[in-house]
Amino acid sequence: MKNEEMLRTENLTFEYIRRDEEGNVEGITKAVDQVNLDVKRGEFIAILGHNGSGKSTLAKHFNALLYPTEGAVWVDGMNTQEDSHLWDIRQNAGMIFQNPDNQIIGQVVEEDVGFGPENMGVPTQEIWQRVEESLKAVGMYEYRKASPNHLSGGQKQRVSIAGVIAMHPKCIIMDEPTAMLDPNGRKEVIRAARALNEVEGITIILITHYMEEVIYADRIFVMDQGHVEMQGTPREIFSQVERLKELRLDVPQVTLLAYELKKRGLPVPDGILTRKELVDVLTRIYAQQT
Amino acid sequence: MLKDITLGQYYQTESKIHKLDPRVKIVATLLFIISLFVADNFTGYVIAAAFLTLEIRMSHVPLKFIMRGMKTIFFLLLITVVFNLFLTPGTALVHFWKLTITMEGLKLATMMAVRLVFLILGSSVMTLTTTPNHLTDGLESLMNPLKKLHVPVHEISMMMSIALRFIPILLEETDKIMKAQMARGADFESGSVIRRAKNLVPLLVPLFISAFRRANDLAMAMEARCYRGGEGRTKMKPLIYRKRDAVAYLTVLGYMVLMVVFGKILF
Amino acid sequence: MAIILDHVSYIYDADTAMAHAALEDVSLTIPDGQFIGLIGHTGSGKSTLVQHLNGLMKPTSGNIFFNGKDIHDEDYDRKALRAKVGLVFQYPEHQLFEADVFSDVCFGPKNLGLSKKETELRAYEALKQVGLEDAYFYQSPFDLSGGQKRRVAIAGVLAMKPEVLILDEPTAGLDPRGRDEILGLISRLHSDTGMTVVLVSHSMEDVANYVDRIIVMNKGHVAFDDVPRNVFRHYRELEQIGLAAPQVTYVMQELKAAGLDVSVDATTVEEARDEILKAFHM
Numbered sequence: 001m002k003n004e005e006m007l008r009t010e011n012l013t014f015e016y017i018r019r020d021e022e023g024n025v026e027g028i029t030k031a032v033d034q035v036n037l038d039v040k041r042g043e044f045i046a047i048l049g050h051n052g053s054g055k056s057t058l059a060k061h062f063n064a065l066l067y068p069t070e071g072a073v074w075v076d077g078m079n080t081q082e083d084s085h086l087w088d089i090r091q092n093a094g095m096i097f098q099n100p101d102n103q104i105i106g107q108v109v110e111e112d113v114g115f116g117p118e119n120m121g122v123p124t125q126e127i128w129q130r131v132e133e134s135l136k137a138v139g140m141y142e143y144r145k146a147s148p149n150h151l152s153g154g155q156k157q158r159v160s161i162a163g164v165i166a167m168h169p170k171c172i173i174m175d176e177p178t179a180m181l182d183p184n185g186r187k188e189v190i191r192a193a194r195a196l197n198e199v200e201g202i203t204i205i206l207i208t209h210y211m212e213e214v215i216y217a218d219r220i221f222v223m224d225q226g227h228v229e230m231q232g233t234p235r236e237i238f239s240q241v242e243r244l245k246e247l248r249l250d251v252p253q254v255t256l257l258a259y260e261l262k263k264r265g266l267p268v269p270d271g272i273l274t275r276k277e278l279v280d281v282l283t284r285i286y287a288q289q290t
Numbered sequence: 291m292l293k294d295i296t297l298g299q300y301y302q303t304e305s306k307i308h309k310l311d312p313r314v315k316i317v318a319t320l321l322f323i324i325s326l327f328v329a330d331n332f333t334g335y336v337i338a339a340a341f342l343t344l345e346i347r348m349s350h351v352p353l354k355f356i357m358r359g360m361k362t363i364f365f366l367l368l369i370t371v372v373f374n375l376f377l378t379p380g381t382a383l384v385h386f387w388k389l390t391i392t393m394e395g396l397k398l399a400t401m402m403a404v405r406l407v408f409l410i411l412g413s414s415v416m417t418l419t420t421t422p423n424h425l426t427d428g429l430e431s432l433m434n435p436l437k438k439l440h441v442p443v444h445e446i447s448m449m450m451s452i453a454l455r456f457i458p459i460l461l462e463e464t465d466k467i468m469k470a471q472m473a474r475g476a477d478f479e480s481g482s483v484i485r486r487a488k489n490l491v492p493l494l495v496p497l498f499i500s501a502f503r504r505a506n507d508l509a510m511a512m513e514a515r516c517y518r519g520g521e522g523r524t525k526m527k528p529l530i531y532r533k534r535d536a537v538a539y540l541t542v543l544g545y546m547v548l549m550v551v552f553g554k555i556l557f
Numbered sequence: 558m559a560i561i562l563d564h565v566s567y568i569y570d571a572d573t574a575m576a577h578a579a580l581e582d583v584s585l586t587i588p589d590g591q592f593i594g595l596i597g598h599t600g601s602g603k604s605t606l607v608q609h610l611n612g613l614m615k616p617t618s619g620n621i622f623f624n625g626k627d628i629h630d631e632d633y634d635r636k637a638l639r640a641k642v643g644l645v646f647q648y649p650e651h652q653l654f655e656a657d658v659f660s661d662v663c664f665g666p667k668n669l670g671l672s673k674k675e676t677e678l679r680a681y682e683a684l685k686q687v688g689l690e691d692a693y694f695y696q697s698p699f700d701l702s703g704g705q706k707r708r709v710a711i712a713g714v715l716a717m718k719p720e721v722l723i724l725d726e727p728t729a730g731l732d733p734r735g736r737d738e739i740l741g742l743i744s745r746l747h748s749d750t751g752m753t754v755v756l757v758s759h760s761m762e763d764v765a766n767y768v769d770r771i772i773v774m775n776k777g778h779v780a781f782d783d784v785p786r787n788v789f790r791h792y793r794e795l796e797q798i799g800l801a802a803p804q805v806t807y808v809m810q811e812l813k814a815a816g817l818d819v820s821v822d823a824t825t826v827e828e829a830r831d832e833i834l835k836a837f838h839m
Contacts, residue, residue: 050732051703063514087516095514101459102507105452105515106424107300114526119516127526145302149458152599163515179730182599182759209732234791248734253762253804253826260830265839275807282833283815289837304588463651469613470652473644474713475636492664495654499699 006171006203007039007062007093011071014057014226031057033226034071039205044197046214047207049223050248055207058223059175062205063095076170091120091157094164100156101148102121109151109159110135110144113234116167126165134162136190137200154185158192167194171203172196178210186210186290209236211252215241215273222247254278301418304351308419311535312428318542319416325549326405326412334553335404342411351418359414360407367406374399392537422454424527444520451479452508460501467496560569560587560610560642560721560753565619567605567777579605580616581777587721587755592747594764594785595757597774598799603757606774607723610755611642640669643719647726653698658709659684661698665717676716683716686707687742704735708742715746721753722746728763740767761789762803765824773800786822805829812836 014032017025031054039045049055060066061073064080076092080084094116097103106112110131117127135141138158148156157177164172174193178186188215196202206213214220220237222230224247230237237244237250241259250256258272258281267285272278307315324340346356360367380394417425430447437443468478471492478489567580579602587593587610597603601721608614609621612628612635621628628638646652655661662680665839671679684694687708693701698709707727714722724743744767747754758764764771764785771788773781775798781788789795792802792810809821819836823829 005774011514050734052323060510065510065514087518088514090514095511097503097507097511097514099507102504103511105455105508105512107421107451107455111421111423111526115512116515118524118555119518121522121524123524124526124528127524147302167515183801184598211733245734248732250733250737254808257805257808257826257829257833260826261833263469264830264834266834266837275804275811278808279815282812283817286815286817286837466646466648467606467651470646471664473611473639473646474641474652475717476664476667477636477668492652492654496651498790500650 004041005038005074006041006043006076007037007205009035009037009058009061009068009071010074011036012058012061012068012073013070014054014061014066030069030226032061035223035228037066037221037228037231039171039203041203042197042201043203043218044194044216045203045205046217046220046234047205047223048209048211048214048220048249049207050209053223053247054226056175057226059095059173059205059207062171062173063093064089065095074109087120091116091167092170094167094172096157096160096164096168096172096177098176100153100160103160104148104156104163106164107147108144109140109146109148112148112159113144113162113166116163120167130166130168131162134165135159137165137196138162152185153181154188157181157185157189161189161192161196165200165202166232171201171205171266173205173207175207176209177206178208178213186213209249211250211255215252221247224248235271237271238273241268294369295303300421301351303350305348305419306534307345307349307415309534309537310419311529311531312420312424313529313531314434314535314538314542315416315420316428316432319413320540321542321546322412323409325553326408329549329553330401332551334407334549335401337545337548337552339410342408342415345415346411349419351415356411356414356418359410363406363410367403369543370402370406371399374402426451426454427525427527427529429496444523448520456501456504459504460497463500464493466496467493485494559589561585561622561789562609563620563622565609565616565621566611566616568617571617578777580582580609582619583777583779585772586784587753589720589753590751591753591770592744592768593753594753594768594771595755595774596759596761596764596771596800598759599684601774601798602777603774604725605777607644607725607755607757610637610721610723611644613644640665640717641719642721642723643712643714643715643717644723645725645727647729649706652710652713653706656697657695658689658698658701660692661709662712662716665713669717679716679718680712683712686715686746686832687712702735703731704738707731707735707739709824713744714779719752720830721755723755723757725757726759727756728758728760736763743767761801765789765803773798785824789824790821 010037012032013030015028017032018027018029020026035058043104047055057066061068062075062079064086067081073080075089078089080089089197104112105115112132114127114136117130122130135144138161140155140158140162143151143155148159179191181189193204193206194216197204208214215234216232220234221228222237229247230243238255241256244251255272256277258268258278262268268281329335329338346353375391375395376389378392378395378398380392382390383393383396384391426447430443433443476489476492481489562583562585565580565583566578568576568578568762570576572792583606595603605614608753615629623638623642626633628635644720653661655664659680660682666676671772689708689712693705701709727739727743731739740763743754743756754762756768768785771783771785772779773788780798781791782835789802789806792806794801803824805823805826809819809823809832812819813821819832823832
């Protein structure tokens with residue numbers, strides 16, 4: 001399944017015109033500049049970049065919320081610029097946004113999850129089935145009758161995810177879903193995303209600037225000034241500590257520690273991602289030394 | 291203070307009133323309000339009080355919760371009572387300084403107060419037992435005939451339900467902004483009326499900017515979830531009348547008859 | 558001279574069915590000049606606690622003293638207190654409202670009743686302190702980047718010349734560089750001016766590099782209150798309350814368990830690096 005194409009961009013460029021208060025054109029900003037990327041079905045993709053690097057603008061193209069100025073985007077083989085595909089694209093590529101409060105429409109959890117299927121014209125009986133399945137998939141079923149205002153940030157985001165799953169998408173694009181959450185909430189959301197990817201085989205595109213969240217991704221794209229600056233596996237990306245710092249990013253603390261030790265002459269490999277890897281490597285070197 | 295507004299705040303519990311079709315509750319509440327203005331004697335209000343008590347008991351919403359809504363209308367209540375008490379001509383009862391309380395005034399003030407209190411209590415029961423979404427569904431369905439007159443019924447009900455969802459969020463945000471500005475020495479409590487109005491600017495600007503931002507975000511989120519107006523939309527919770535709704539309609543009808551007979555005609 | 562909290566409790570929605578304690582019998586002393594990290598997850602009571610320090614919230618029971626005086630005495634000037642104990646809230650969007658950056662920073666000192674000249678002088682000084690370039694002074698604060706907005710918000714409080722500066726999650730939503738820049742700025746403010754700083758955060762890694770003391774809040778109680786390395790020794794308990802020590806703490810603990818001769822006191826990457834190199838005799 002992993003060889004089928006889910007999403008592809010070709011020389012995608014998005015410009016917007018800056019205007020001053022009187023409406024005169026001040027200049028043109030290229031928020032996304034000549035981006036070529038492809039995502040296979042079932043992949044877990046991470047897009048990293050500092051604030052203002054163009055990653056959110058890019059993400060909004062995947063759901064036909066924005067259209068390219070130049071180039072093209074295909075979602076599940078459909079060109080986003082063809083109007084006839086609009087609703088198929090939005091159903092197939094679900095989207096989660098940053099602020100959990102501003103994307104929940106329903107007053108009660110289950111009603112919010114049902115909002116998407118209602119819009120798609122799914123029959124009542126089936127909406128209920130879908131709502132139940134989706135809430136169970138993110139572990140929020142017991143809160144189905146609760147008011148969203150009484151949930152934690154992480155729980156709200158999981159409700160939003162359920163709302164998207166209920167539309168039976170092939171792909172979910174998450175635009176900084178954890179930026180407004182505390183560490184517990186962040187873990188909840190990432191765990192839910194990984195479970196959907198592994199169990200249900202849904203393609204995930206996670207946009208973030210938290211480095212710890214992307215170490216399990218299949219591939220990472222790093223954006224800067226609208227370009228894709230780096231791409232590769234987490235290990236390949238996190239081997240380049242200096243480059244990431246130039247791009248206003250950093251690496252997980254263990255990766256940084258491993259990198260610092262290597263710089264001082266310890267034979268530690270590049271791109272250490274987890275605590276266990278580092279401890280194993282160090283104890284092995286230690287054993288050889290003594 | 292901001293938390294005290296219960297209008298539009300659903301109270302989650304299981305009860306017979308909660309389960310009723312929202313259309314029944316809307317129609318019943320309307321009839322109840324009308325009945326308050328139909329009746330103009332003591333017996334009528336006793337019947338209304340009995341009906342209200344029964345309704346509140348059946349709703350399983352704690353009385354304290356229902357009463358909270360009263361705080362917000364306290365001033366309106368006070369003004370109504372004072373005006374009616376002192377400005378109604380008739381047989382003088384008490385006289386001091388330049389003010390006179392008349393028998394008629396006392397009667398009228400009591401009646402207006404009772405009406406106002408019952409009105410708020412009655413509609414609070416409706417909003418506390420019906421999710422705002424349900425409420426708007428009910429209104430949408432009741433207003434459906436207006437579609438023929440090109441009234442955008444679905445859009446109106448969607449707007450209402452979104453407004454209701456964001457009221458608590460914006461209230462909380464107001465509280466946060468007030469605190470942030472108070473930490474910078476802002477004063478929202480003292481000074482003349484003009485001074486106070488001017489002092490609200492540091493509160494209103496961030497609040498409006500935030501509200502616009504939220505509206506923008508929400509519109510995008512709705513579009514991303516395939517929202518395209520009422521056309522071709524199905525319902526997760528379609529409104530279907532059941533036996534209990536018929537029973538409720540009959541009860542309300544019975545109540546109306548009692549009110550008209552005892553509250554208006556007989557005495 | 559200090560802030561002292563004496564058996565402070567705060568109960569939300571007191572005498573309703575939903576009553577719950579946000580703070581329960583908290584006693585703390587915040588001496589002059591300390592740099593404190595206040596850590597806890599959402600709902601731990603940390604935000605409630607800081608709003609007590611400048612008198613925005615009044616304890617249900619217990620007392621708060623600032624420089625020896627009870628701040629809830631009838632004749633205590635709490636408006637003046639808010640100038641001395643400056644509180645910067647989490648989202649700059651909640652306080653920025655003027656048409657340009659400079660006027661916005663003037664808001665605080667103006668409320669103190671200072672002269673126009675003194676107000677503008679203080680605003681200018683505060684904006685310099687947070688490192689905002691002159692070019693931004695007459696721009697709309699709403700057009701700035703997240704990091705710059707954060708700086709303007711901090712300047713807005715600094716302009717009141719507080720003795721204590723409290724920042725509620727000043728790095729939320731910033732990217733890694735933006736986060737490091739703001740934390741660096743706060744640390745510099747502390748060392749340059751010697752004012753007391755309380756940094757509220759939910760990230761141990763963020764504060765470990767900078768603070769003298771960490772107070773961990775959990776369920777309205779103070780769970781730990783000590784220098785960072787002593788707090789991180791309780792990494793297992795921290796995990797149980799939904800927090801975590803910095804990753805390096807775990808690495809050092811695990812290395813020691815594997816038989817390496819390292820001290821587990823390292824709290825930052827640099828300390829951990831030096832400690833490991835020592836064990837390898839490098």
